[in-house]
Amino acid sequence: MNVSVLIFLLVPVILVLLLAWLGRPPKSSFHSPSEMLDALARDRHYSRLPQILQALREEDIQYLQSTGKSQLAARARSERVAVAAHYLNCLEQEYQVLLEASRMLSAMAPELSAIGEFDRFQRSLRFMFCCRYLRWKLRLGLQPWNAIGLISDMAGDMTLQLEAATGRLGERAMFTYDTSSAEGRGHSKSN
Amino acid sequence: MGGSLNLRDVIWLAVSVVEVLFFIFLALKRVYRTHPFFFLYALSLVAQTLGVALIYRRFGNSSPEYQYVAWLSQGLIVGMRWLAVVEIARKTLAKYIGIWRLANIVLFLVGLIVLTYAMIISDLRLYAVVMSADRGVEMCVAVFVVGMFAFAHYYRLRIPDLERQLAIGFGLYSCVWVVNDTIYLTWRQWLGPVWDFMLTIAFLASVVLWFKAFLTPMPIAASAPELKISPETYAQLAEEVHSRLAMLNGRLNRFWSSSEDPRP
Numbered sequence: 001m002n003v004s005v006l007i008f009l010l011v012p013v014i015l016v017l018l019l020a021w022l023g024r025p026p027k028s029s030f031h032s033p034s035e036m037l038d039a040l041a042r043d044r045h046y047s048r049l050p051q052i053l054q055a056l057r058e059e060d061i062q063y064l065q066s067t068g069k070s071q072l073a074a075r076a077r078s079e080r081v082a083v084a085a086h087y088l089n090c091l092e093q094e095y096q097v098l099l100e101a102s103r104m105l106s107a108m109a110p111e112l113s114a115i116g117e118f119d120r121f122q123r124s125l126r127f128m129f130c131c132r133y134l135r136w137k138l139r140l141g142l143q144p145w146n147a148i149g150l151i152s153d154m155a156g157d158m159t160l161q162l163e164a165a166t167g168r169l170g171e172r173a174m175f176t177y178d179t180s181s182a183e184g185r186g187h188s189k190s191n
Numbered sequence: 192m193g194g195s196l197n198l199r200d201v202i203w204l205a206v207s208v209v210e211v212l213f214f215i216f217l218a219l220k221r222v223y224r225t226h227p228f229f230f231l232y233a234l235s236l237v238a239q240t241l242g243v244a245l246i247y248r249r250f251g252n253s254s255p256e257y258q259y260v261a262w263l264s265q266g267l268i269v270g271m272r273w274l275a276v277v278e279i280a281r282k283t284l285a286k287y288i289g290i291w292r293l294a295n296i297v298l299f300l301v302g303l304i305v306l307t308y309a310m311i312i313s314d315l316r317l318y319a320v321v322m323s324a325d326r327g328v329e330m331c332v333a334v335f336v337v338g339m340f341a342f343a344h345y346y347r348l349r350i351p352d353l354e355r356q357l358a359i360g361f362g363l364y365s366c367v368w369v370v371n372d373t374i375y376l377t378w379r380q381w382l383g384p385v386w387d388f389m390l391t392i393a394f395l396a397s398v399v400l401w402f403k404a405f406l407t408p409m410p411i412a413a414s415a416p417e418l419k420i421s422p423e424t425y426a427q428l429a430e431e432v433h434s435r436l437a438m439l440n441g442r443l444n445r446f447w448s449s450s451e452d453p454r455p
Binding site: 003004005007008009011012013015016018019022023025026027100103104106107108111112114117121 | 287288289290292293296297309312313326330333334336337340341343344345346347348349350355359362363365366367369370372373377
């Protein structure tokens with residue numbers, strides 16, 4: 001059996017599996033822009049940022065170790081790692097909400113950039129990967145600052161993309177508003 | 192021609208009856224109003240069956256006339272299938288203007304790449320070239336259907352049940368077609384006349400799925416995101432998204448910089 005035969009036998013099988021997976025109804029968080037607004041307006045767990053930052057600092061642990069309370073230091077470290085991991089979960093959830101919001105904006109936008117959309121898709125995959133990577137680094141007691149920096153950059157880029165999308169949407173909304181106003185005026189004039 | 196019917200003839204007859212019944216069912220349901228290309232596809236299936244049957248009776252299945260009509264009508268069928276799939280994609284995605292424009296370009300481009308690649312890696316000797324082309328087009332249709340589902344899934348768009356089932360039927364049938372053609376082109380001397388039974392079963396399964404799709408009462412479509420929003424709603428939407436993103440970004444930056452520099 002040569003490679004081309006293998007491709008023509010395997011690709012359809014993969015396509016059928018993909019069809020079965022993608023054919024399910026999607027689980028969307030929002031059904032309308034107002035639901036999205038509600039979700040964005042909701043308070044988030046990650047507002048307890050100072051405590052999280054404290055949990056990631058080494059001074060307290062070093063102090064406990066220097067005073068000979070190594071058991072307490074180990075316990076404090078494991079609890080703080082758990083808190084930081086929980087914080088990461090919250091960031092991940094928040095990112096998901098933003099992604100959903102940006103997808104909803106894309107569904108409403110009159111034009112999408114292929115490169116921009118692909119870029120966001122890539123970034124969302126990277127974000128997921130980084131979150132998992134960070135979580136493992138935290139569990140293993142390593143310093144995950146670089147990965148956190150990456151996540152920060154991604155969120156920054158996402159902000160810019162959403163700004164552009166909402167800008168285009170705004171232009172369109174204004175255009176629709178102007179057109180319908182003009183039509184309304186024309187209609188009343190003809191009457 | 193004449194004599195007793197063999198198994199292949201019986202299957203062909205059964206499939207023909209199913210095609211005719213399905214076409215009558217579609218005509219009674221007035222599907223030509225809502226899905227004109229799907230209706231034309233069903234009509235072309237019946238026309239192909241009748242045309243090929245007439246040639247078969249007159250010239251037999253090894254005559255050049257039979258081969259010519261069979262492959263020419265097959266080209267027509269594949270073309271109609273392609274149009275029906277595009278119609279489903281348009282019905283599903285066209286209300287999302289930006290996504291539809293992007294999907295249009297991406298799906299056609301991907302389809303073209305798949306078709307070209309399928310032709311490049313195929314056996315292009317004279318006896319196999321028509322079948323290889325047919326296989327390439329079927330692969331292209333299958334990729335188009337899966338791509339449409341991928342777009343809908345990524346943007347969380349709800350595909351109406353009717354369109355979903357029609358598309359799944361086309362996708363499955365095209366995938367089986369590719370496998371069937373590959374099996375024929377590679378192992379035809381061992382398989383003999385049984386090679387296309389799998390395709391017949393896939394076709395019947397697709398027709399059952401399409402019957403079911405058109406028989407199921409169509410629910411009121413789930414509301415898509417509002418396409419025409421007022422400037423006030425937009426302003427509120429944009430402000431909320433921006434403020435939330437800015438807050439997240441700021442916190443992430445603070446989290447990062449504090450982690451880099453642990454001094455209080």
